[in-house]
Amino acid sequence: MPREGEGKSLARRTFxxxxxxxxxxxILGMLAATVRFLVPNVLFEPAASFKxxxxxxYAPGSVTFIPERKIFVIRALDGSFQTLTxxxxxxxxxxxxxxxxxxxxxxxxxxxxxxxxKVTAGPAPGPxxxxxxxxxxxxxxxxxxxxxxxxxxxxxx
Amino acid sequence: xxxxxxxxRDAIVSNRVWRSIVRHGYPDTPLDQSLAVxxxxxxxxHPVKVHRHSLRASYTFGLGLMxxxxxLVLVVTGTLLMFYYVPxxxxxxxxxxxxxxxxxxxxxxxxxxRWAAHGMVAVVFLHMCRVFYTGSYKPPRDFNxxxxxxxxxxxxxxxFTGYLLPWDQLAFWAITVGTSIAGYTPxxxxxxxxxLLGGNQVGQNALLRxxxxxxxxxxxxxxxxIGVHFWxxxxxxxxxxxxGEEHARAA
Numbered sequence: 001m002p003r004e005g006e007g008k009s010l011a012r013r014t015f016x017x018x019x020x021x022x023x024x025x026x027i028l029g030m031l032a033a034t035v036r037f038l039v040p041n042v043l044f045e046p047a048a049s050f051k052x053x054x055x056x057x058y059a060p061g062s063v064t065f066i067p068e069r070k071i072f073v074i075r076a077l078d079g080s081f082q083t084l085t086x087x088x089x090x091x092x093x094x095x096x097x098x099x100x101x102x103x104x105x106x107x108x109x110x111x112x113x114x115x116x117x118k119v120t121a122g123p124a125p126g127p128x129x130x131x132x133x134x135x136x137x138x139x140x141x142x143x144x145x146x147x148x149x150x151x152x153x154x155x156x157x
Numbered sequence: 158x159x160x161x162x163x164x165x166r167d168a169i170v171s172n173r174v175w176r177s178i179v180r181h182g183y184p185d186t187p188l189d190q191s192l193a194v195x196x197x198x199x200x201x202x203h204p205v206k207v208h209r210h211s212l213r214a215s216y217t218f219g220l221g222l223m224x225x226x227x228x229l230v231l232v233v234t235g236t237l238l239m240f241y242y243v244p245x246x247x248x249x250x251x252x253x254x255x256x257x258x259x260x261x262x263x264x265x266x267x268x269x270x271r272w273a274a275h276g277m278v279a280v281v282f283l284h285m286c287r288v289f290y291t292g293s294y295k296p297p298r299d300f301n302x303x304x305x306x307x308x309x310x311x312x313x314x315x316x317f318t319g320y321l322l323p324w325d326q327l328a329f330w331a332i333t334v335g336t337s338i339a340g341y342t343p344x345x346x347x348x349x350x351x352x353l354l355g356g357n358q359v360g361q362n363a364l365l366r367x368x369x370x371x372x373x374x375x376x377x378x379x380x381x382x383i384g385v386h387f388w389x390x391x392x393x394x395x396x397x398x399x400x401g402e403e404h405a406r407a408a
Contacts, residue, residue, distance in 0.1 A: 034262075037237060037260060037262040041259050
């Protein structure tokens with residue numbers, strides 16, 4: 001004997017299929033939302049571009065390390081500027097400038113770089129990167145670490 | 158189709174890895190059905206068989222389980238909120254606002270946490286009423302009633318400690334007043350108040366103390382006592398239930 005409503009309404013199997021489908025979909029949606037939640041929309045990190053003072057703050061023929069920006073400001077004897085990253089391309093330790101030997105050395109794994117940033121020893125896979133440095137309208141030096149430049153890039157002031 | 162499914166089932170079930178995890182057979186006999194519950198960590202809390210009268214939902218309204226599920230919601234949403242919230246007086250309020258306006262789905266999690274917390278207080282109270290009106294606090298369940306009262310107090314303490322964390326005016330004055338009430342405790346009032354605050358005023362130490370209590374100590378104690386509470390239900394004769402038709406007729 002056919003039960004009441006059978007045939008014309010939703011079959012039990014279809015009904016349960018929709019129900020379980022909805023449960024699985026909501027769980028998957030919740031997991032996706034949780035992963036999205038964990039991706040931050042705003043970062044409270046130092047800016048990638050910044051000013052580093054006036055040209056006259058740096059003597060010609062000097063290499064100056066700026067610890068909070070992790071860069072070297074290099075002023076050649078002719079007065080032109082270059083900025084070199086202090087971040088080792090191996091595993092992001094901060095390299096130091098050894099003036100007597102005119103080399104950069106990484107304290108973590110011993111990578112060594114020439115004064116032109118080329119790797120001469122150690123596990124570093126490539127050279128130190130050069131950043132764009134320009135003169136801002138207020139007469140101060142402006143470094144943009146988002147723009148990498150060639151090793152022969154120089155700012156003449 | 159049927160042969161493929163049977164082959165697939167054997168492929169999954171008939172190997173050392175599966176047999177090392179699941180020791181019972183396919184649950185199509187009463188024994189294997191019992192073992193499926195009995196030998197599973199998550200299911201073994203529940204009895205393999207329940208009394209017919211325990212199935213009458215209107216007797217308990219499932220309020221205890223509801224309170225437990227709300228606690229689970231609070232643990233999950235609270236853990237996620239901890240990824241963005243820093244309990245420092247400089248950052249707490251801004252982090253809370255960032256969760257509302259900057260972080261994706263942050264407002265959903267914050268509101269889920271808040272409403273589940275309100276709901277848990279309400280449901281735990283209703284659960285207590287149900288237990289009282291059905292006389293389920295009487296022996297042999299009298300000790301479990303005591304544990305339940307402790308769980309109620311823990312629910313209040315979790316609400317109170319969570320109250321301070323947004324670090325807004327409401328939070329600040331609520332905890333100023335609340336800890337001042339603790340200051341009226343006889344003999345050791347002021348000592349208790351400064352112990353709770355970690356100082357003489359609601360400041361960084363108070364925020365950190367309330368945070369550690371809220372996310373670590375109180376949830377840990379709560380989890381252990383919930384375990385004991387559930388275990389005692391089984392040991393005290395199972396879920397409280399109406400006495401049954403024969404008794405109802407006799408009365």
